Amino acid sequence: MSADFGKIIILTAPSGAGKTSITRYLLNKYPDRLAFSISAATRPPRGNEKDGVDYHFMSVAEFQDRIHKNEFMEWEMVYEGKYYGTLKSEMRRIWNEGKTPVLDIDVKGAIHIQQQYPENILSLFIEPPSIEELQRRLTGRGTESPESLQARVNKAAYELSFKEHFHKEIINENLEQACKDAEEAVLGFIGEG
Numbered sequence: 519m520s521a522d523f524g525k526i527i528i529l530t531a532p533s534g535a536g537k538t539s540i541t542r543y544l545l546n547k548y549p550d551r552l553a554f555s556i557s558a559a560t561r562p563p564r565g566n567e568k569d570g571v572d573y574h575f576m577s578v579a580e581f582q583d584r585i586h587k588n589e590f591m592e593w594e595m596v597y598e599g600k601y602y603g604t605l606k607s608e609m610r611r612i613w614n615e616g617k618t619p620v621l622d623i624d625v626k627g628a629i630h631i632q633q634q635y636p637e638n639i640l641s642l643f644i645e646p647p648s649i650e651e652l653q654r655r656l657t658g659r660g661t662e663s664p665e666s667l668q669a670r671v672n673k674a675a676y677e678l679s680f681k682e683h684f685h686k687e688i689i690n691e692n693l694e695q696a697c698k699d700a701e702e703a704v705l706g707f708i709g710e711g
């Protein structure tokens with residue numbers, strides 16, 4: 519993996535902090551230079567999510583098989599019983615297209631990749647203005663059961679304590695400004711092009 523290792527951009531945050539919106543903004547603005555890293559996941563698809571577009575959805579058995587075959591760059595059990603991971607093949611696919619992969623992954627996975635591959639990585643930590651605001655956003659999204667919501671809020675409070683591990687912290691008080699801040703950091707990393 520290391521010989522032809524390209525650049526990687528990681529956006530990480532507690533769930534509901536807005537990293538997916540910021541990721542989408544960057545990908546829409548620079549489609550010729552950036553590409554979304556499609557993670558593998560064992561949770562079921564939500565809403566309009568499509569296999570091979572939002573995630574590579576797979577069974578726990580397949581995921582574990584791929585762990586044993588060393589096919590993941592990183593993987594985590596993000597929520598009880600649910601695996602998520604970044605496939606090495608996904609990085610290669612994107613580098614071969616001459617683009618930089620953008621990873622929207624959880625805090626532990628992000629720390630893990632940085633430790634393993636300290637070079638050529640830009641990591642952005644997206645921070646919600648407050649835990650109360652995060653709870654409001656997750657409730658408004660309407661995708662979580664009360665138990666899942668509480669689990670995500672508890673996890674968020676814990677994850678906020680890791681923010682100093684990342685290259686840049688972006689507080690998502692105002693989404694437009696947060697997108698601009700992320701864009702500036704990304705262009706500093708991949709060049710103005």
Ligand code: 5GP
Pocket residue numbers: 531532533557558561592593594596602603604622623624625626627628
């Ligand atoms: P969701 O179920 O809401 O799509 O994602 C749950 C969490 O898993 C989010 O924080 C998301 O960023 C994270 N996640 C998605 N893909 C990966 C991955 O490949 N690796 C890791 N470590 N986390 C991921």
